[in-house]
Every structure is written in C-alpha cells, then in structure tokens.
Amino acid sequence: MAMDFPDMLASSIHDIKNSLSLISNTLSDLTTNADNHFADSRQVNLLQHEVLRVNNNLVHLLTLYKLGNNGLMIDIRAHNVEELLEEVVASNQAVCTALGIDLRYQCDPTLSGYFDFELMRSVIESSIGNAQRYARKQILLTANHEDNYLVIRIEDDGTGFPAALLELPKESEYAISIMQFSGRTRLGLLFAYKIAQLHHVNDRTGHIQLRNRRTLPGGCFELWLP
Amino acid sequence: MATSEFSDKKFLIVDDFADMRSVLRNILRSMEVVQIDLASNGQEAISRLEKRRYDVILCDYNLGEGRDGQQILEEARHRQLIGIDTIFIMITAENTRDMVMAAVEHTPDTYLTKPFTRELLQTRLNKLFGQKANLSAINRHLLAKDYTAAITEMDALIAKAPKNVSELLKLEAEICLSANRYDDAMAIYQDVLSERDVRWARLGIGKVLFYTKQYAQAEENFTNLLALDNNLLEAYDYLARTQMALGRFQDAEKTLTTAVRISPRGFKRQCFLADVALTNGNTELAEVAYTHASSIGRHSIHNHPSIMGGLAKSLTANGKHPEALKVAGQIQTTFPTHHEAIFYEAAVTAVIKTNQGERAAADEALKIAEQAMGESGIALSSTLGLEMVKTYSQLGAHDKAKRILEKTIANNHDDEDFLTEVKQVCHTAGIAEDGIRTIREIQQEIVKTNNAGVQLIKQGQFDAAIHLLEQAADDMPGNKTVNLNAAKALIMKMEKLGPTAAEVQQVRGFVERVQRVAPDDWRLSDVVSHLQKLANKV
Numbered sequence: 001m002a003m004d005f006p007d008m009l010a011s012s013i014h015d016i017k018n019s020l021s022l023i024s025n026t027l028s029d030l031t032t033n034a035d036n037h038f039a040d041s042r043q044v045n046l047l048q049h050e051v052l053r054v055n056n057n058l059v060h061l062l063t064l065y066k067l068g069n070n071g072l073m074i075d076i077r078a079h080n081v082e083e084l085l086e087e088v089v090a091s092n093q094a095v096c097t098a099l100g101i102d103l104r105y106q107c108d109p110t111l112s113g114y115f116d117f118e119l120m121r122s123v124i125e126s127s128i129g130n131a132q133r134y135a136r137k138q139i140l141l142t143a144n145h146e147d148n149y150l151v152i153r154i155e156d157d158g159t160g161f162p163a164a165l166l167e168l169p170k171e172s173e174y175a176i177s178i179m180q181f182s183g184r185t186r187l188g189l190l191f192a193y194k195i196a197q198l199h200h201v202n203d204r205t206g207h208i209q210l211r212n213r214r215t216l217p218g219g220c221f222e223l224w225l226p
Numbered sequence: 227m228a229t230s231e232f233s234d235k236k237f238l239i240v241d242d243f244a245d246m247r248s249v250l251r252n253i254l255r256s257m258e259v260v261q262i263d264l265a266s267n268g269q270e271a272i273s274r275l276e277k278r279r280y281d282v283i284l285c286d287y288n289l290g291e292g293r294d295g296q297q298i299l300e301e302a303r304h305r306q307l308i309g310i311d312t313i314f315i316m317i318t319a320e321n322t323r324d325m326v327m328a329a330v331e332h333t334p335d336t337y338l339t340k341p342f343t344r345e346l347l348q349t350r351l352n353k354l355f356g357q358k359a360n361l362s363a364i365n366r367h368l369l370a371k372d373y374t375a376a377i378t379e380m381d382a383l384i385a386k387a388p389k390n391v392s393e394l395l396k397l398e399a400e401i402c403l404s405a406n407r408y409d410d411a412m413a414i415y416q417d418v419l420s421e422r423d424v425r426w427a428r429l430g431i432g433k434v435l436f437y438t439k440q441y442a443q444a445e446e447n448f449t450n451l452l453a454l455d456n457n458l459l460e461a462y463d464y465l466a467r468t469q470m471a472l473g474r475f476q477d478a479e480k481t482l483t484t485a486v487r488i489s490p491r492g493f494k495r496q497c498f499l500a501d502v503a504l505t506n507g508n509t510e511l512a513e514v515a516y517t518h519a520s521s522i523g524r525h526s527i528h529n530h531p532s533i534m535g536g537l538a539k540s541l542t543a544n545g546k547h548p549e550a551l552k553v554a555g556q557i558q559t560t561f562p563t564h565h566e567a568i569f570y571e572a573a574v575t576a577v578i579k580t581n582q583g584e585r586a587a588a589d590e591a592l593k594i595a596e597q598a599m600g601e602s603g604i605a606l607s608s609t610l611g612l613e614m615v616k617t618y619s620q621l622g623a624h625d626k627a628k629r630i631l632e633k634t635i636a637n638n639h640d641d642e643d644f645l646t647e648v649k650q651v652c653h654t655a656g657i658a659e660d661g662i663r664t665i666r667e668i669q670q671e672i673v674k675t676n677n678a679g680v681q682l683i684k685q686g687q688f689d690a691a692i693h694l695l696e697q698a699a700d701d702m703p704g705n706k707t708v709n710l711n712a713a714k715a716l717i718m719k720m721e722k723l724g725p726t727a728a729e730v731q732q733v734r735g736f737v738e739r740v741q742r743v744a745p746d747d748w749r750l751s752d753v754v755s756h757l758q759k760l761a762n763k764v
Contacts, residue, residue, distance in 0.1 A: 017320070022249060028344070
C-alpha cells in the first residue's frame with residue numbers, strides 16, 4: 001500500500017526519536033560511569049547538547065508542519081507554572097551541569113497561567129538550548145504576572161542577542177523578518193512566535209520579546225501569554 | 227537527590243525495541259528501582275499483568291504488530307489487571323495530542339515524549355505518586371459507583387487549593403455528569419468559563435445541554451466549538467449524537483465521517499459511523515467503516531461479534547454475498563467464548579441467504595438465531611432486540627419484527643441512545659411517524675403505572691403499590707427504571723414498617739436485574755446502600 005507523506009513522516013519520527021533516546025541515554029550512562037575517562041569531557045557534553053538541539057529542531061519542524069496543514073491540536077487550559085518550570089529544569093539539568101552552567105528557576109508556587117503545556121515546554125526547552133550556547137555560568141528562568149499577562153523569561157549571562165535581532169518588527173511582519181535571518185536561532189524563534197500567537201484572549205495575543213541585560217548580563221528571551 | 231522513594235515499587239516496561247527497553251531499565255536502576263519486568267509486545271505485557279500487580283507501567287504507544295499501548299491500557303483497566311493506584315505512563319514518539327484527543331474512555335495517567343531524561347521521569351513520578359495518593363479515596367468511591375461520596379471528597383480536596391485545581395474541577399464535573407447531577411456540572415463549567423474561555427469547559431456545557439435534551443442549544447455549542455478548533459474530536463462525537471437525537475441521521479453520518487478522517491484509529495467512533503451509515507442505507511460507507519473497525523478491533527478488548535455481523539450485512543447489501551458468508555462464518559471462530567457470537571452469525575446468515583434466494587437455508591439460520599436469542603436473554607438486551615427486529619424486517623417478517631420491537635422499547639423506554647436508533651430504523655424504513663407514536667404510547671403506559679405506584683405509596687397503600695410495580699417489573703425485566711422503582715417501593719415499606727427476609731430477597735432480585743442490564747446506572751449505589759442497611763437489621 002502506498003504511504004503518503006504524513007504517514008512516512010510519522011513512522012520516520014518514531015525511528016528518529018528512538019535513536020535520539022538511545023544516543024542521549026547512552027551518552028549519559030557514559031558520563032555518569034566513574035570508570036570512563038575522557039581526554040576532553042566537554043566533547044561528550046557537547047554531543048549531549050547537540051542531541052537535544054536535534055530533537056528540538058525536529059519538534060519545531062513537525063509542529064510547524066502540522067500548524068501549516070491545520071493538523072495541530074492545541075489544548076490551552078489552566079496550569080500551575082512552577083510545575084512547568086520544574087519539568088523543563090529537570091529535563092535540562094544534566095546537560096547544564098555537564099557544561100558547568102547553573103540552571104534554576106524562580107517562581108511563586110501558586111502562580112498559574114493558561115497555556116498548552118506541551119507546546120510551552122518545547123518553546124522553553126529550545127530557548128534553554130539556545131542559552132546554553134551563550135551562557136557562561138548561569139541560566140535563570142523566571143515567571144510573573146505583569147500587565148495582565150503571564151511573562152516567562154529565560155535569561156543568561158552571555159554576550160546577549162545581536163542588535164539586529166533585538167530590532168525585529170512587531171506582529172504581522174515578524175515571521176517574514178525572522179526568516180531573513182540566517183543561523184541556528186531562526187527556526188526556534190519562528191516556532192516560539194507562532195506558538196505564542198496561538199494563545200489569545202479577546203484582543204490580547206501572546207507574543208515574544210528579546211532583550212539584553214535584564215537581571216543577568218546576557219540575553220533575555222521573554223514569552224508573554226495572555 | 228532522594229531516589230530511594232521508588233526503590234520498593236514494581237515497574238513494568240513495555241517496548242518492542244530491545245535497546246529502548248534496556249535504556250529504560252538503566253534509567254530505573256539509576257533511581258534504585260530493583261523490581262523491573264520487561265515485555266516486548268502486547269501479548270507479553272498482558273500475561274505479565276495477569277501474574278503480578280505493578281505500581282508503575284511504562285508503555286510505548288507504538289508496538290508494531292498486535293496491540294498498541296492504548297489497547298493494552300484499555301484491556302488492563304477493563305479486566306482490572308491494574309489497580310486504581312497503578313500509574314500508567316504512555317511513552318510516545320511525537321507530541322501526543324492525537325492520542326489524547328481521541329476521546330478514549332481510558333486515558334493514561336500521563337504521556338512522556340521521547341527522548342526524556344532520567345530527571346524528567348523522576349520529577350513526573352514524584353508528581354504522579356503525590357496525585358494518586360490524593361485521589362486514592364475518590365477513586366475508591368468511583369469504583370464503588372458511590373458518586374455522592376466521591377463528590378464530597380473532591381470538594382474537600384479542592385478547598386485546599388492544590389496545584390492541579392483546574393484538573394480536579396474538570397474531574398469533579400465529569401463525576402457530576404456520571405451522577406446525573408447536571409446542575410452541579412453546569413455550575414462548575416460556568417464558573418471556569420467566567421475566568422477564561424477554555425475548551426473543556428465549553429465542551430462540558432454542551433454535554434450538559436445534550437444530556438438534559440436541549441438538543442438545539444447543544445448543537446449550536448458543538449458547532450461553535452468546531453468552528454474555533456476543527457480538530458476537537460470529542461465535539462464531533464457529541465455533535466453526531468445530538469444530530470441523531472434531532473433525527474438528522476444523514477448529518478450525523480457526515481459529522482462522523484469528518485472525525486474519522488482526523489483520527490482513523492478511534493475504534494468506537496469507527497463502529498458508531500459504521501452503524502449509522504448501515505442503518506441510513508449508505509451501505510458502501512458502512513462497508514468501509516466496518517472493515518476499518520474490524521481491523522482496529524482485532525486487538526481491542528472492546529471488539530464484539532456485532533462488528534463482523536455489521537461487516538457481513540453491509541457486504542451482502544452491496545451484493546457481495548460470498549464475501550459476506552465468509553465473514554459470517556468467521557464470527558464464532560473469532561469469538562469462541564462470546565455468548566452472543568452464535569446469534570450474530572445466525573442472524574446475518576439468515577439475511578445473506580434471503581438475499582441469495584435460499585429461503586430454506588435462511589429459515590434454518592433464523593431458527594438458530596431465535597434460539598440463541600432466547601438463551602442469551604434477548605428480552606433484556608436492547609442491542610440484540612433491535613438486531614432481531616432488523617433481521618425480521620429484512621426477511622419480511624413484519625409482524626414478528628413489530629412484536630419484538632414493542633417488547634424491546636418497553637424494556638428500554640428511557641434509554642435515549644437506544645430510542646434514537648429505533649427512530650433511525652423506522653425513518654429509513656419510511657415509517658418514522660409510526661415509530662415515534664409507538665415509542666410515545668409505550669412510554670406513556672409505563673409512566674402511568676409508575677405514577678399510580680407513587681400515588682399509592684403516598685396514600686400509605688404499600689402493598690397495592692408494590693403489587694402494581696412488581697407486575698410491571700416482571701413484564702419488563704430489562705427495564706432498569708421500572709425494576710428500580712419496584713425495589714424502591716419495597717425499601718420504603720420496610721423502612722416504615724420494618725424489614726423482612728422475604729422482602730429483602732425480593733429487592734435483591736430487582737437490583738440484580740438492573741446490575742445485569744445497566745451496571746453503571748447512577749441510581750444503583752443509593753438503592754444498594756439502603757438495601758444493605760435493611761438487610762443488616764433482618
């Protein structure tokens with residue numbers, strides 16, 4: 001029987017994800033086993049980091065594909081925000097520790113917000129993945145209510161975003177401007193922007209914002225959700 | 227990091243990929259778990275579950291040939307191979323929404339998307355063990371169908387403002403729906419919506435409208451929801467049921483066709499579409515849907531002889547008599563222990579033989595069906611009754627069809643889904659008006675008897691009331707409401723005048739009938755607890 005593209009995609013994704021799981025968990029077994037000695041342990045950690053990036057990219061690609069084909073199922077409901085931050089920190093803790101980066105979150109335990117849990121997790125994880133490349137010692141996640149929005153920030157102590165990225169136009173032209181950039185952040189930003197936009201209430205729409213030197217000296221990625 | 231909290235727990239890993247099983251096992255070992263069993267497919271998983279009680283099951287959704295993860299979960303819950311405190315984690319390759327939103331009755335406790343780290347699994351397990359402990363009492367009440375106690379417990383839990391309060395509210399509203407407490411469910415949904423427009427609460431309002439028979443508003447609700455999100459599968463299911471209730475059978479078929487295109491793996495939806503299409507006379511669509519349903523159903527605990535029966539009926543309706551006979555002939559071998567298998571095989575064989583012009587063979591098959599019907603207590607079952615009505619009609623035995631139809635309606639006079647199906651059958655047969663009139667007459671008759679009974683009780687004439695209601699219950703042994711009322715009349719008498727062993731025994735008889743035809747009826751637990759108190763005094 002002939003397979004159509006979505007079928008092929010689904011079955012390839014299953015295989016790729018299995019492989020990624022294997023690579024990632026084998027790497028982590030390698031590094032946690034005290035009997036193993038590496039000339040440069042940073043190389044192994046970089047591999048770990050890259051596995052997560054491949055996975056993030058795959059998720060972005062698939063999600064954007066589904067979004068384009070009107071096949072993305074979204075489920076926005078009330079969640080405790082700390083539970084989200086706790087999970088993304090848990091997911092990325094091992095790699096950050098290996099890279100010598102302190103990853104933590106600050107959040108009122110009672111803070112809640114309306115969002116799609118899985119999609120938000122992807123956005124934050126890919127932002128952490130990006131920050132890992134620039135951070136020197138620290139990545140900080142915070143969440144607050146500001147101006148009737150839930151604001152989740154991912155900050156690092158690196159060199160900050162380049163000026164051109166900070167000056168991206170708002171709203172409608174955003175997607176077009178992002179695509180004019182080259183480099184690794186492009187797909188991640190487009191993804192974050194599209195997912196934020198899916199969160200809207202009446203006249204308020206979710207959006208993203210990049211800035212530098214907020215509480216840490218480096219970049220600050222902001223997610224604003226109504 | 228404290229990992230020892232899971233060290234005494236029993237884990238089962240289900241994955242078809244050997245390397246993935248060892249990855250998962252290594253993760254668990256690093257968390258100091260020692261009791262770990264492995265299974266590589268559904269068959270192995272089920273036989274493991276039959277032998278041992280696990281605390282946590284980590285199950286991959288995609289297992290190649292045989293059962294998928296969802297079908298393992300359904301079978302495990304259905305056969306009570308896992309307890310209410312067991313944590314079932316479904317591991318999936320991609321974002322899980324397709325499966326979550328498939329509106330399956332049994333959802334896992336959580337989904338994990340590959341790849342995940344040890345730390346994430348640990349965080350998730352901590353959270354789940356905490357939640358299970360909180361819900362333990364509520365789950366026990368739900369298992370006993372004691373909805374009132376479950377709701378009281380839930381209110382107390384919500385009052386403590388836990389982190390997952392929104393999830394608990396959703397659960398409480400669903401319990402209210404099961405308990406027929408529609409006003410309470412509505413209040414929760416409206417309360418949630420006053421804060422924010424969330425889908426599950428909007429959907430909930432639609433469900434309340436549907437169950438309270440406000441079909442026009444229900445339809446508007448579901449249509450609006452689908453305009454906002456055309457992937458919301460549960461809204462399609464309820465929209466189709468609403469359209470059926472409104473007598474718009476073709477529209478229901480269209481709605482289900484769309485839903486099946488979005489999620490072809492939903493077994494119950496495929497069956498629903500197949501049944502609707504067949505009764506609508508859209509036999510080609512029915513054949514396609516039944517074919518899908520029997521292929522998905524092969525590994526499902528919910529598979530049923532009626533699916534193959536339906537497939538054979540649509541095949542013969544499409545002129546494919548030899549194929550139809552072949553399918554019919556496989557019903558009993560596919561369901562060797564199912565007591566209705568012989569009935570479905572015989573009933574559809576009678577239809578096929580009639581279509582082939584083999585009258586004698588048809589009559590012979592019909593006799594087998596009639597005999598099987600008697601043995602499996604067809605008087606009690608709405609589905610079998612209706613199946614027999616359809617068979618008689620196709621064979622031209624209209625008098626017999628009418629008699630069974632009336633009897634089946636009397637046994638199910640307040641079962642809306644069943645009555646809707648009766649109306650659809652009459653509609654397609656071109657006797658819609660007759661059908662509606664027959665239903666109304668039978669309903670009026672039952673309501674009249676009921677009211678007379680209530681009146682007699684009010685006047686203190688217990689024996690007269692009991693006599694009246696008992697007779698009705700014996701005439702309609704499959705009618706849950708009538709039997710419950712007879713039980714209630716006896717209970718009221720005993721509560722006033724003191725219980726007797728004979729009367730307690732009588733009530734038990736009525737309760738058992740209801741348990742057989744409607745084990746999930748929301749009124750049962752109340753009657754049973756009253757009965758228990760009286761029985762203790764005898």
